Amino acid sequence: KQEVTQIPAALSVPEGENLVLNCSFTDSAIYNLQWFRQDPGKGLTSLLLIQSSQREQTSGRLNASLDKSSGRSTLYIAASQPGDSATYLCAVRPGNYGQNFVFGPGTRLSVLP
Amino acid sequence: GAVVSQHPSRVICKSGTSVKIECRSLDFQATTMFWYRQFPKQSLMLMATSNEGSKATYEQGVEKDKFLINHASLTLSTLTVTSAHPEDSSFYICSARSGGDGELFFGEGSRLTVL
Numbered sequence: 001k002q003e004v005t006q007i008p009a010a011l012s013v014p015e016g017e018n019l020v021l022n023c024s025f026t027d028s029a030i031y032n033l034q035w036f037r038q039d040p041g042k043g044l045t046s047l048l049l050i051q052s053s054q055r056e057q058t059s060g061r062l063n064a065s066l067d068k069s070s071g072r073s074t075l076y077i078a079a080s081q082p083g084d085s086a087t088y089l090c091a092v093r094p095g096n097y098g099q100n101f102v103f104g105p106g107t108r109l110s111v112l113p
Numbered sequence: 114g115a116v117v118s119q120h121p122s123r124v125i126c127k128s129g130t131s132v133k134i135e136c137r138s139l140d141f142q143a144t145t146m147f148w149y150r151q152f153p154k155q156s157l158m159l160m161a162t163s164n165e166g167s168k169a170t171y172e173q174g175v176e177k178d179k180f181l182i183n184h185a186s187l188t189l190s191t192l193t194v195t196s197a198h199p200e201d202s203s204f205y206i207c208s209a210r211s212g213g214d215g216e217l218f219f220g221e222g223s224r225l226t227v228l
Contacts, residue, residue, distance in 0.1 A: 034217055043119065043206050044157075044219040089156060093215065100147070101217060105156045 002027045004092055004104035012110040013080055021075040021107045023090035028068045031093040034101070035064050035075050037086040044089065047075070052095065080111045115141045115211050119220025126197055127228055134192045134223045136207030142187035143209035148180075151204045151222075160205075163190040197227040 003026045013019055023033070032051045036044040048057045048064040050073065056065040063076040073090055087108045091101040116139040126132050136146055144165045149157040161182050162170045169182035179201075181193040190209075194201050206222040 032215060036219070041204075041222070041224065043117075043221040044208070046216060046218055049216045091217070100159055100162060103156045 002030075002092060002094055002102045004090060004102050006088075006090060006104040006107050008107060009105065010108040010110075012112065014112050015080060015082060017080050017111075018076070018078050019080055019109075021077070021088050021109070023073040023075070023104055025071045025073075025092045025102070027094070028071050029095035030068065031095045033064075033066055033073050033093070034091050035062075035073075036089045036091065038089060038106070039086050047088075077109075080109075082111050082113045085109055085111050115139075115209075115216075115218045117207065117209050117218045117220045119207055119223055121223060122221060123224045123226075125226045125228065128198055129196055131193055131195045132197055132225060134194075134205055134207075134225075136190045136192070136209070136220050138188045138209045138211075138218075141209075141211045143190075143211070144187060146184060146190040146207055146209045147217075148182060148190070148192050149206045149208070151206060157206065160192075194225065197225070199227045201225065202227045 005024045007022045034049045035047040038044045050057050050066045061078040066073045087106040089106040091103045093101050118137045120135045146163040148160045151157050159172050160175045163182045163184040165184045171177050184190040208217050208219045210217050
């Protein structure tokens with residue numbers, strides 16, 4: 001059974017810092033991995049999608065990497081801003097073309113002005 | 114990215130009544146939609162997978178008769194909480210997967226409060 005964990009559970013940084021959020025999964029046979037952000041009381045916003053054949057994806061100040069063999073993905077946020085404050089979740093889609101994504105518990109990020 | 118619309122965003126109802134939540138994919142067709150429940154400060158719990166034109170697939174422990182799911186078209190899925198009770202109060206979120214690379218898009222969520 002696929003399990004997804006995220007470290008740290010919470011993170012507080014001053015504005016302008018570069019930071020890394022970690023996601024680990026137990027079964028390396030994945031189809032893809034997706035990073036989301038969730039603001040309080042809101043739905044999830046898709047940030048980056050990495051296919052199993054890819055090693056990284058970039059969008060603006062965000063860069064996500066994927067190391068399938070070690071069961072890890074990282075989300076790198078450059079030059080953090082207060083507007084980046086949110087909960088970040090990673091989700092893994094199983095490699096057997098399963099329909100269901102498995103979500104991590106999330107990392108609550110606070111960027112202080 | 115693709116847009117998924119969820120309605121209503123907030124609903125308050127009396128115990129014993131039924132509440133329907135709609136989930137629409139606005140600019141793409143979704144053969145599969147997902148319904149989640151989220152408790153405060155916790156991650157998403159998958160309730161069921163909704164397939165257009167067929168019965169939904171429920172996760173273990175989710176009552177089918179309590180949470181009725183209908184996926185009548187390629188752009189609309191509905192979740193009906195029947196005979197709602199205070200313990201059903203929660204944040205419900207739907208998602209839909211676009212074709213091709215299978216990116217998942219979420220609705221804004223619906224906050225249900227049962228008095």
